[in-house]
Amino acid sequence: MKKFSIVIPVYNESCCISNLLDEINKTLRLYDFETIIVNDFSSDNTLEILDKLKDKYKLDILNNTKNIGQSYSIIEGIKKSN
Numbered sequence: 001m002k003k004f005s006i007v008i009p010v011y012n013e014s015c016c017i018s019n020l021l022d023e024i025n026k027t028l029r030l031y032d033f034e035t036i037i038v039n040d041f042s043s044d045n046t047l048e049i050l051d052k053l054k055d056k057y058k059l060d061i062l063n064n065t066k067n068i069g070q071s072y073s074i075i076e077g078i079k080k081s082n
Helices: 017-027 046-057 070-080
Strands: 004-010 033-039 059-063
Touching (some): 004 017, 017 033, 046 059, 059 070
Parallel strands (some): 004 033
16 A cells, blocks of 8 residues: 555646656655546547656556536545555
């Protein structure tokens, strides 16, 4: 079981998501954690970028079927967390 979970809601973050994940993983490299990304129906290529990065960062990716908002996305991510 993981020690803690990081839930990140994203919407059209193709420009920044890779850098964010790099920084999180560098900073927390000594900890046991899981990263859950909730894509809130991005209209850019955020989901494609996440798919390419999921193995490198051991991401759990949830994809909303419509844009529902940050709060709902966070709740969905928490439900998925260990």
